[in-house]
Amino acid sequence: MTQLTAVLAVPTQLVHLSSIDIAIVVFYFALVLSIGWYLKGRANTGEDFFMAGREMTAWVAGLSFLSANLGALELMGWAGSAYQYGILATHWYWIGAIPAMLFLALVMMPFYYISKTHSVPGYLKLRFGEPSRALSAVSFAFMTVLMSGVNMFAMAKVMQIVLGWDIHFSIWVSSLTVAIYVTLGGLRSAIFNEVLQFFLIWAGALLIPILGLYEAGGWTHLKVLIAQRASEQYVHLWSTLGSFSNNPMGINWVGIVFGLAAVISMGYWTTDFLVVQRILAAKDIRSAEMAPIIGAGFKMLVPIIVILPGLLGLAVLPEKLVPESIASVTGAHSYNDVLPLMLARYCGPGLLGLGVTALIAGFMSGMAGNVSAFTTVWTYDIYRPLIHRNGSDHHYVNMGRWTTVIGVLISVGTAYLVMQFASIMDYVQALFSFFIAPLFGTVVLGMLWKRASAAGGFWGLLCGTLCSVGMWTWVKVDPSALRYVAMSPHAKGLAQDMYQALWSFIMCVVVTVVVSLATKPMAEVELNGLVYGLTQVPAVGQVPWYEKPVFWAAVVGVVFVALNIIFW
Amino acid sequence: MISIWFFIGISLAVNGALILAAGIYQLISPPANPSVVLFNLHANVWWGALLLVVGLLYSLRFAPKR
Numbered sequence: 001m002t003q004l005t006a007v008l009a010v011p012t013q014l015v016h017l018s019s020i021d022i023a024i025v026v027f028y029f030a031l032v033l034s035i036g037w038y039l040k041g042r043a044n045t046g047e048d049f050f051m052a053g054r055e056m057t058a059w060v061a062g063l064s065f066l067s068a069n070l071g072a073l074e075l076m077g078w079a080g081s082a083y084q085y086g087i088l089a090t091h092w093y094w095i096g097a098i099p100a101m102l103f104l105a106l107v108m109m110p111f112y113y114i115s116k117t118h119s120v121p122g123y124l125k126l127r128f129g130e131p132s133r134a135l136s137a138v139s140f141a142f143m144t145v146l147m148s149g150v151n152m153f154a155m156a157k158v159m160q161i162v163l164g165w166d167i168h169f170s171i172w173v174s175s176l177t178v179a180i181y182v183t184l185g186g187l188r189s190a191i192f193n194e195v196l197q198f199f200l201i202w203a204g205a206l207l208i209p210i211l212g213l214y215e216a217g218g219w220t221h222l223k224v225l226i227a228q229r230a231s232e233q234y235v236h237l238w239s240t241l242g243s244f245s246n247n248p249m250g251i252n253w254v255g256i257v258f259g260l261a262a263v264i265s266m267g268y269w270t271t272d273f274l275v276v277q278r279i280l281a282a283k284d285i286r287s288a289e290m291a292p293i294i295g296a297g298f299k300m301l302v303p304i305i306v307i308l309p310g311l312l313g314l315a316v317l318p319e320k321l322v323p324e325s326i327a328s329v330t331g332a333h334s335y336n337d338v339l340p341l342m343l344a345r346y347c348g349p350g351l352l353g354l355g356v357t358a359l360i361a362g363f364m365s366g367m368a369g370n371v372s373a374f375t376t377v378w379t380y381d382i383y384r385p386l387i388h389r390n391g392s393d394h395h396y397v398n399m400g401r402w403t404t405v406i407g408v409l410i411s412v413g414t415a416y417l418v419m420q421f422a423s424i425m426d427y428v429q430a431l432f433s434f435f436i437a438p439l440f441g442t443v444v445l446g447m448l449w450k451r452a453s454a455a456g457g458f459w460g461l462l463c464g465t466l467c468s469v470g471m472w473t474w475v476k477v478d479p480s481a482l483r484y485v486a487m488s489p490h491a492k493g494l495a496q497d498m499y500q501a502l503w504s505f506i507m508c509v510v511v512t513v514v515v516s517l518a519t520k521p522m523a524e525v526e527l528n529g530l531v532y533g534l535t536q537v538p539a540v541g542q543v544p545w546y547e548k549p550v551f552w553a554a555v556v557g558v559v560f561v562a563l564n565i566i567f568w
Numbered sequence: 569m570i571s572i573w574f575f576i577g578i579s580l581a582v583n584g585a586l587i588l589a590a591g592i593y594q595l596i597s598p599p600a601n602p603s604v605v606l607f608n609l610h611a612n613v614w615w616g617a618l619l620l621v622v623g624l625l626y627s628l629r630f631a632p633k634r
Contacts, residue, residue, distance in 0.1 A: 020590045024583055031579055038570065060572060192572045199576050203583065207615055211606050348594065348604045350587035350612045357583075 014162045014337060015344040021353025028200070028357045029177055032193050032364070036181025039189045046393045049186035049400050050118060050376045051281050058287040060195055062294030065278040066302075067194035070201060071366030072359040073154055075306055080336035082310025083321055085249045086226070086234025087567060088241075089310065090303045095261045098560045100269035101296035102553045104279070105289045108270050110537045111447050112280060113288045114529055119280075119373075120273040120443065121381040127446040127530050128457030130385065135461060136442075137381035139435050140273060141374055145407050148370035149414020155363040156415065162340045163356065171415050174360065178367045179408040183401050187281060187376070190368040194278075197361035198298075204351075204358025205305040208339075211346040212312035225315035234314065237567040243490070250492030259498025263505040267440030274373040285538050289549035296556045300563065306339075313338040317345075367411070375403045434472070437501035438464025441508035449516075450524065450531045456516030464508025471500045570632045577626025584619030587612050 017025075043049040056064070081089040117123045121140060125133035156170035181189045216222040223235045233240045233247055240247035241256060269275060269292075282288035313321065319333060321341075327334035333341060343355040379400050384391070391399075442461045445452045474481045475496055485503070486495040527534045545551055591612030598607075 018590075020586055024586055027582055027586075028579075031575065035575055042569070192575065195572050196576055196579055199580065200583075203580060203619055207611055211609070211611060214609070215606060344604075346604055346606060346611065348590070348602070348607070348612050350590035350616060354583055354587060 014333075014340045015352060015356075017163060017353060017356065018349040020350050021356065024350065024353035025357050025360065028361065029173075032177060032181055032196070035192050035196070036184040036189045039185030039192065042188060043184070043186035044397065046396050046400075048188065049397045050380065052186065052188035052191055054281055055283045056191060056278075056281045056287070056291075057283060058290035058294055060191060061278050061282040061287060061291035063198045063298070064191040064194040064281075065275055065291055066295040066298050067198040067201075067365045068275050068278060068369035069366075070198065070302065070362055071151065072158065072362035073151060074366070075201070075205070075359065075362055076158065076336055076339045078306045079310040079313075079339040079342075080321075080334070082307040083313050083338045084310075084323075084335045085247075086230065086314075087237055087307065087311065088234075088247060088249045088251075090237060090307050090567070091256050091260060093299060093303050093307070094560060094563060095256065096265040097269060097299050098296050098556065099261055100265040101292045101299065102557060103266065104270045104276075105292040105296075105549055106553055108444075108447060109279060109288050109292065110285065111530060111532075111535070112276065113282070113285050114535070114538055117280070118380045119377050120271050120276055120439075121377055123443065123530075124446070124457070125381070125385075127527075128442070128452075129454040132442065132454070132458045132461060133381055134386065135458065136435075136439060137377050139465075141377045141382060143435065144274065144370050144374045144377070145410045146414050148367055148374070148407070149411035150418055151363065151366060151370070152411055153415035153418045158359070161337075162359075167419070171412060174364055174367070175408050175412050175415075178364055178371060179405055182368055182371050182375075183404045186400065187277065187372050190372040191278060191281060193368060194365045197365040200354070200361045201358045202305065204354040204356075204361075205309075207351060208342045208346055208355075209304050209308040209312065212309060212316065212342065216312060216315050222311065222315050226311060230314050234311070235567075237564060239568055244486075244488045244492075244495065245490040249494055250490060251495045251498065252488070255486065255491075255495050255498035255502075259495075259502040262502075263437045263440065264498065264501045266444070267436035267501070267505075271439045271443050272436065273377060274369045277373050277376060278369075284541075286541055286543065286547075286549065290552065293549055293552045293556055296560075297552075300556070300560060309342045310338050313342055317341060371404055371407050371411070374407045375400050378403050378407075434465050434468040434504075437468065437505040438508035441505045442512065445509060445512050446531070448532050450527055450534055451516055451521055452512055453516040453519045453521055455519045456512040456514075459515045460508045460510075460512030463511040464504045467507035468500055468504035471496075471503060571630040573626055574630040574632065577623050577628075577630060579623065580619045581623025581627055584616045584621070584623050586616070588616030588620055591616050 042053070047053055078089055078092065112123060115123055115126055117126060119137075121133045121137035124136050152171055152175060155174070156167045159165040159170040160167050181193060185192070213219065213222065216225060226234050231248070238253065241251070241253040244250050244252050279288055279291045282291050317338070321335050321338060322330070322332050324334045324336065326332065343352065347355050379396050383399055384396060388395075438461050441464055442457050445460070446457055471485050475485060482491050482496050483489045486499040488495070491499075524534055529535050591610055595610055595613060
């Protein structure tokens with residue numbers, strides 16, 4: 001998230017597109033609109049429009065699940081982080097994602113799926129009642145649409161910096177395209193385009209590490225070059241995490257393991273409806289379990305197109321990239337320019353167009369994810385229970401279509417607001433992070449502990465969120481307070497995110513447990529299908545062992561451990 | 569319903585064809601001062617060809633008539 005702010009200040013245009021590059025970009029827009037147009041007749045019922053008919057295969061749901069998270073700013077921001085912090089940035093792709101995805105697949109997905117909920121707030125309604133759903137749905141809908149606007153502005157700014165495109169043109173063309181294809185085809189259209197975008201991102205970005213490694217003389221020689229130009233610390237994943245002062249990120253292993261892996265990543269990948277919605281569209285329970293596992297398999301590969309270009313930039317770029325604060329004053333290139341710079345370094349006519357298309361595709365898939373998730377939560381978790389209870393299915397589909405358009409327009413409005421008041425961006429990003437950790441605490445306790453009561457769930461969620469807001473405000477007012485939040489005078493910004501999440505999760509769990517024990521438990525009959533121990537978890541069917549989710553989760557788990565040891 | 573994999577095949581094939589065409593053009597009449605490093609590898613030729621082949625395979629395998 002912090003990368004978003006940073007992509008906003010370099011005044012020079014980095015690359016120039018040829019006519020063939022522009023043809024590739026135009027073809028992309030034509031294709032995504034064609035897909036939306038083709039699917040418009042298949043989004044007539046609520047199940048079709050909001051849940052893609054619940055007929056997605058494991059592969060489609062899994063790639064869409066990953067693609068919704070693979071935004072352009074994510075690609076550029078983490079490539080910049082790899083340049084700045086070295087291979088430590090890989091933690092956000094491996095331990096900061098893989099265990100959570102496997103946990104979602106094997107532990108949580110059966111409950112989401114068999115409860116037939118339309119959304120994560122919908123599960124909270126079933127488990128903890130209306131107040132918890134309302135708190136979660138309102139905060140999610142509000143923040144999702146604001147984040148979409150912030151991303152839109154940041155991406156338009158990137159297009160202005162990289163390509164010299166007019167910022168208003170970028171905002172309106174991309175947002176109207178997303179609005180059209182999601183309004184026409186609903187979630188199915190969003191998912192189809194996300195899978196397409198997944199392939200384009202790989203096709204456009206994979207050449208950079210291939211040619212970069214060739215130029216650097218292979219991985220071994222790349223490490224030597226990085227040690228010469230930066231530090232040997234930049235190529236170790238774990239061995240420098242013994243203390244805050246021993247690595248360029250200013251974080252220790254406790255923050256990575258307990259803050260990032262156990263709380264933030266678990267919260268994001270298992271309760272953020274933006275990604276979970278894709279899995280809920282799976283056609284059966286086996287596909288719903290396999291989808292996150294397939295996503296995890298590909299997630300482990302994403303550092304090849306994100307982290308490796310950043311590391312290669314350290315080794316082969318003739319200039320030294322600088323922090324955004326210096327770049328904005330001197331006009332030099334910042335860390336966040338490393339991916340476009342590497343793109344311009346290796347990609348000639350045609351390839352450059354594909355690379356730019358990959359960035360645009362990444363942005364649009366993220367925006368479509370935000371808009372479709374917002375539409376569903378607004379319609380099913382706010383409009384239907386709180387405003388208009390007894391509408392027909394057709395009425396709610398129409399509401400979904402209008403909400404898509406309105407959501408995009410609010411996002412555009414937010415983008416223009418951010419254009420006027422840049423500091424809003426920091427606040428919106430911070431607000432989004434407030435809800436993730438406590439929401440995970442509430443949902444996981446609800447699924448695993450039958451004694452958790454409705455009051456416990458609500459107050460735990462509220463107190464965890466307030467705890468997060470309180471710590472963020474404390475550090476904002478007094479930056480030296482970070483030493484108390486992260487428990488070290490050497491802690492830096494990213495450590496704050498990890499420890500803030502950890503404390504708010506702990507607060508949520510403690511309050512939920514205390515309040516639950518002090519209040520009346522829910523009747524067991526109400527919890528059937530929602531809580532472990534009271535639910536017959538459905539089997540994945542009669543399939544050979546090599547088609548079972550647990551087998552592939554084990555394969556992904558073994559590869560994940562091996563990668564961490566190899567790059568220790 | 570047309571498979572998503574067909575759309576992906578079309579996308580890769582068209583992009584591959586355009587990139588390959590640009591690469592062949594540069595192979596025939598190379599620029600005096602190439603704007604990219606490793607120009608001698610002619611990445612747009614083999615990468616474009618690879619995308620074209622993969623795209624065609626997907627398009628044929630998942631063509632609507634099947």
